[in-house]
Amino acid sequence: xxxxxxxxxxxxxxxxxxxxxxxxxxxxxxxxxxxxxxxxxxxxxxxxxxxxxxxxxxxxxxxxxxxxxxxxxxxxxxxxxxxxxxxxxxxx
Amino acid sequence: xxxxxxxxxxxxxxxxxxxxxxxxxxxxxxxxxxxxxxxxxxxxxxxxxxxxxxxxxxxxxxxxxxxxxxxxxxxxxxxxxxxxxxxxxxxx
Amino acid sequence: xxxxxxxxxxxxxxxxxxxxxxxxxxxxxxxxxxxxxxxxxxxxxxxxxxxxxxxxxxxxxxxxxxxxxxxxxxxxxxxxxxxxxxxxxxxx
Amino acid sequence: xxxxxxxxxxxxxxxxxxxxxxxxxxxxxxxxxxxxxxxxxxxxxxxxxxxxxxxxxxxxxxxxxxxxxxxxxxxxxxxxxxxxxxxxxxxx
Numbered sequence: 001x002x003x004x005x006x007x008x009x010x011x012x013x014x015x016x017x018x019x020x021x022x023x024x025x026x027x028x029x030x031x032x033x034x035x036x037x038x039x040x041x042x043x044x045x046x047x048x049x050x051x052x053x054x055x056x057x058x059x060x061x062x063x064x065x066x067x068x069x070x071x072x073x074x075x076x077x078x079x080x081x082x083x084x085x086x087x088x089x090x091x092x
Numbered sequence: 093x094x095x096x097x098x099x100x101x102x103x104x105x106x107x108x109x110x111x112x113x114x115x116x117x118x119x120x121x122x123x124x125x126x127x128x129x130x131x132x133x134x135x136x137x138x139x140x141x142x143x144x145x146x147x148x149x150x151x152x153x154x155x156x157x158x159x160x161x162x163x164x165x166x167x168x169x170x171x172x173x174x175x176x177x178x179x180x181x182x183x184x
Numbered sequence: 185x186x187x188x189x190x191x192x193x194x195x196x197x198x199x200x201x202x203x204x205x206x207x208x209x210x211x212x213x214x215x216x217x218x219x220x221x222x223x224x225x226x227x228x229x230x231x232x233x234x235x236x237x238x239x240x241x242x243x244x245x246x247x248x249x250x251x252x253x254x255x256x257x258x259x260x261x262x263x264x265x266x267x268x269x270x271x272x273x274x275x276x
Numbered sequence: 277x278x279x280x281x282x283x284x285x286x287x288x289x290x291x292x293x294x295x296x297x298x299x300x301x302x303x304x305x306x307x308x309x310x311x312x313x314x315x316x317x318x319x320x321x322x323x324x325x326x327x328x329x330x331x332x333x334x335x336x337x338x339x340x341x342x343x344x345x346x347x348x349x350x351x352x353x354x355x356x357x358x359x360x361x362x363x364x365x366x367x368x
Contacts, residue, residue: 006306013300016296017300020292024286028286034357036285036330040323044323047323055174062309063159064171067159083147083148086144087144089178090140093217109205113201115197116198119197124246125238125241125246126242129269132238146217150217150221235366239362243355248355251344267328270331
């Protein structure tokens with residue numbers, strides 16, 4: 001993954017960690033359940049955005065290198081990983 | 093996409109269409125809401141499985157060809173499409 | 185579920201069945217994989233909309249009746265079903 | 277929400293925050309993209325489990341109280357919120 005994507009992902013994950021700590025505070029303050037759930041859903045969406053960004057960078061670096069390379073097993077491996085990641089997100 | 097994947101996808105989609113018609117019948121018979129919802133969720137899962145299978149075949153054919161090819165714009169296009177498909181599945 | 189929701193759900197599911205048959209035709213015509221996947225995702229979204237509508241009606245009818253009723257076991261049952269349906273949609 | 281659910285949710289969210297910090301460390305250590313994505317997906321799943329648990333408790337407390345109560349507007353409000361939460365999770 002390129003440096004820009006990595007720095008951006010770290011920045012966004014720090015924001016998610018802060019968000020989750022904020023949700024813990026909401027629970028400690030006994031805030032309304034639905035408000036807590038909405039914040040958890042927002043944190044899930046933020047995580048999904050980070051995954052997408054990393055996957056996009058991965059496709060343009062490792063996957064491209066592997067597919068342009070000579071090793072069939074390596075090509076197979078990187079492509080299977082993409083399918084597996086996709087399967088996880090589309091389970092339901 | 094290879095012939096095997098295509099034939100398999102057609103077969104599975106025919107099964108989904110039959111499943112959806114069965115759900116319509118459940119509604120006409122005034123079946124219990126939760127049972128209907130569970131069948132709809134099962135049909136969604138079946139559709140997700142077909143998408144995964146087509147994506148997997150697409151990666152091994154069109155995407156591999158494009159990445160091994162000489163056209164940067166074409167490589168860019170196929171990779172952007174993968175990210176876009178992934179984004180749709182991971183929205184929430 | 186009320187008649188309006190039921191009629192609407194049947195109408196929308198007939199549309200989904202037609203959509204799925206259209207996707208089968210796309211595959212038979214050897215259309216581009218990503219276009220096929222996007223149509224499958226659209227069909228999944230349409231199914232999700234039907235589930236939501238049925239769940240909403242279910243909450244306002246069966247669930248409300250059960251919760252206002254005297255049977256604790258019945259209240260427990262309808263609430264567990266809602267959680268189970270929610271679990272399925274939020275698996276990933 | 278009952279105390280047990282609240283304490284459990286706080287405990288699990290602290291674990292998620294630790295998990296996210298671990299993923300940041302993975303990025304700083306330049307770990308393989310797919311391994312990072314899988315950990316992000318695991319964190320999303322953990323968050324989904326917390327939402328489910330809170331929703332389940334909410335149904336058994338606030339929602340049950342509102343539905344057994346005399347205010348139609350309040351009943352309407354709590355039921356609409358459940359549908360809205362469900363819609364968010366089932367978007368795709």
